[in-house]
Amino acid sequence: MGNSINIKRWFWWHRWTSLICTLFLLLLCLTGLPLIFGEEIDDWLEPSPPYAVMPENSPRASLDTMVNYSLQKNPGLMISSIFVDDDEPQVIVNLATSWKQAMTPHSDSTRWVKFDARTAKVIQESKALGEEKMGFTDIMLELHRRMFMGLGGELFLGLMGMLFVVAIISGFVLYGPFMKKLDFGTIRARRSSRLKWLDLHNLLGIVTGLWLFVVGLTGVINEFSVPLFGIWQLTDVNKMLTPYKGKPVPQQLSSVEAAYDSVAAALPDMSVTSVVFPGAPYSSSQHYLLWAKGNTPLKSRLFSPCLVDAKTGRLSVVLQMPWYLRGLEVSRPLHFGDYGGMPLKVIWAILDVLAIVVLWSGIYLWFKRKRTHEDYFLKQQN
């Protein structure tokens, strides 16, 4: 019976793709669970001081003031970037001993200073160089993203994610023949423990399936973000930066505030959330790189990089990101689940726990496979 052979083939895929990726997926689910509430956990473990109460729409203080303060306070360090929060009234200035350190995750040669955006008063500062320890969520993220194995870890987990996606697709296909004679949600709890778990695996799998597929696929895309950005930099960006190649970073940088304002004026429907200083790898030595994002919920996921001449403070160019990076940008929230408030996070967490149950029951079913599944095919053939 051809159908039966087809099913056997799908089953083979489902079994082996699942078996290979399951352990890593369990790790991803377990580390992902606290990451869903990463912001809340950080607030709870290391609460930041409350903001001063000020009238709504108080204007933001000049970024230059914050830059000057940060440099004076940290002699010998350079500013790598500035983060301007559009959610809370805070501005974070990041400093490092060198660009190499600035680009190294969790380097102990970086510092940050957090300002009240409206008063330019310091709210909080990172510990001295080398004293800042990885927090709980940092460790979870590192495990989740690359298992402390750098780019290699990212690519490997990306591969596992691809296997997982295949496992999900094959699982969908198998749902049909398995449920042929059963009503939706039937759980044969009285017959055997294996049957009960098979039914649960099917039910939980089909209910969470689409979510698992979306989160899995977007996770894979995220794991490949470094090579994707690399492609862009090697092509479009490289072309654009050719005229500035090899030139040193200007001695006297123009005002950051002016750079910010020039972008804000050119892109009135967007808001600038970060400023990368000239000299960053794969960036221009002659320009500030400002990331602006849209103001509507969907557009706020799409960033536009803008280059501002670091000598004149004029906007040079607003770059268009290629389709694959736009896809990456939009896919991020769908992976993180941070775009619909606390209830969405809670739902994300419930689905995450259910995913663990699906994975675990899959392993259980494999260990208990033998007779029963052969029985199944015998029955099918009769």
Added chain:
Amino acid sequence: MFRKVWLIPTVLALCTLFGLFAALLGTGVWHWLSWIALAAPLVAMARKIKQQLWLIVVMVPAMAFAGEGGKGSVKGQVLTSDNNPAADVTVHIKGTKKTVTTDEEGRFEISGVAEGSYEIEATLVGYAPVTTGVTVKAGQTATAALQLTVTTGQLNEVVVTAGKRLARTQSQYVAKMPLKDLENPQVYQSVPAELLKEQVVSTYADALKNVPGVVMQLENNSAGGTVTSRGFSTQSWLRNGVPGLVGGGTIDPVNIERIEAIKGPSGALYGSSLISFGGLFNRVTKRPTENFGAEMGYTAGGFGLSRWTVDLNTPLTKDKTVLFRLNAARHVETSFQDAGFKNYIFAAPSIAFRPDSKTTITIEAELQREKANSFYRLFADGSNATGVRSPKDLKIDWNKHWTADDISITTGIANIYLRADREISSHWHSQTNYTYLSNNASGANGYNSMKAGNDSLVRYMTWYEYNNNTVTDIQQNFVNDDRIFGHRNRLLVGVEFYSISTKVSSPGTVAFDQLSASKPGIAYGNLNKAALLDRVKAATFTKQRALSNTYSAYVQDVFNIMDNLLAMASVRVDRFDNRGIYNLNRDTITGKYAQTAVSPKFGLIWQVVPERVSLFGNYMNGFSNIAPLTQPDGQVSSFKPSQANQWEGGVKISLAQERLVGSVSYYDIKVKDITRADAPDRPTYTVQNGTQFSRGIEASVVSTPVQGFHIVLGYAYNNSKIEKANASVDGLRPISAGPEHTGNWWLSYEFLHGFGVGFGGNYASENKVILSTTSKYSLPAYTVLGAALSYEGKNYRLSAKLDNLTNEKYWVGWSTTIPQMPARFSANLTIKI
């Protein structure tokens, strides 16, 4: 077939897909759609697994929904009761860190508030906070109007019902240094004036009914009553941490801010004269404040209750460095019996003077003139042979007082309290107290005693030509609050001199007559003032003077081992010097002796949840001086002070911004070195080897679960036993221990428009007041209920109260039987300026 298998999964998948993208499209309703769409498959799944499981799946995100939403803001204005803008008022959104201060227009604005319902609280120094509810919606500005219930010129105590709490969570007296309840490893309960106001309390005895485990043993006759606390008879001796006994007179509650019932033997801080092994009571009085205000109240009720009260407060100088307050009461009350009355005038003026910012001098007085016939004590014959086991078995008319109202005691009280507080430095505080108490009494009181068989009753009377006592107390305390090795350390060093002298002239107690308890007949009227004076005129008046001095020094240290772990250690050295009793008739001095006692205290308290939950344990000691005596062989035996040592452990809580405050503890008090007859070998000799234990559990809860609704609950269990005592009482519960189980409760609710209702009561289990191997007599268990109703207007308060609303017939006592008041209605009108 295909449709049957795939219909539901497809719908669920589309649902999920829609949910995932809906939240990307927008906020507000899009978020809601997203949550519902994503939760729907989960609910469908949960229902299949277990019928009820879906409820949990819905509940968890729903709880998160409740706290969800965008940000909005709140703006508004705070006004005083006379509609003037209230500037510089702190406005706070409860449950958030957001706090602002109103401007000169009384306006405020708070932005960045997450969507939801909040309570906005306005606080002004010296006033209780006022709250109002607002609902904040994302992207919108909610408005809140807050009206303080006071004008700028009104008193602290005047009004402010919103935001009222009945819990008091710190005291500067209990540990002789300012300490929060959660920092004090000792148990105490506070009864605040607000609660007394709700209950329309007009006597100190009624106020004490709010203390868990406290039951009246003898009303009146001394300082508001003798009560049982943790199995020991206890009186109320302290006022603002210094001696404040008022002789034979009544303590009026008019100037009481709160009563602090400090539990367990507190010898280390308070010595022996002012405590019992079961605890002590400290009354904290109302202090002058910076604003002008006045209140005048009148209460009328059954059994002749007619009571005027005044509370006047005013600064005396423009710069408000001299403040004055007067609390006064005029109280007339008869009794439910055919005789018995109280009639007094009480005034408590108080002046606070601040010569500079670091010094406060307080001068206070208590003046009282009382004429009363408020004694009633009946000693029943509870011996096994009579068959009388409770007052219900007695054939006696409980409405008879057995005296006439021309027999009374006249009492005068003139007490002066001086106190100087000074901040010596930022770490050192000095407090100097000088107290002079003077009480005099003349007249008669007495008691009735049943002859064997409970058929005939003997009326005993004691006539006092005078019975005066004076107390001088000087106390110097230094309190240091500093850091040692980086840890907070609070130190108290103090010295005290306490001297009490009494002068009595009395012919002693005479048995006036004997008459039938069931049918006294015409003989009932034989006892009157003329007849009593006629009886005692021939008797010799014994005139005596007694004097005793106590010199004490004490140290207490409270050290933060960790931020949330505090250790307390205290010790007192007490030299008791009894100068003896001088008999003027015979020119002899007897009973001179001196004794030294050392009293330690240790405690540990750990705030398991900082500022919320504390676990505590203590070891406390109290002592009682014992006079030497001459044994039958002519030898003089001197004794050590008898000692009570308590171990106690428990938990204290203060949750939800003091909306739920309470404690539960277990204590074990062991008394040693009690003197007793050396029965059976040498029954005429006295030896010092008796012991007694008192163990129990005490629990108290004071809560304001929702605004305006208050709950006060108390429960106490006590197990006391006399050990190593005379055979007749060995192994039995001491008659002074009171009921084993007691409970007190009070629930009140204030409606928005100033209406308030309250309901509460007291329970006491059977009280074995006569108990030995040859006798057994107990007062039956009782539940007494009361209810109150009030309306708080802008300038007045109207309240009514029904005491003992079920008309429960009950008795209190301690070897005695004292019938208690039946149902009584009373009403109060208070005018506020």
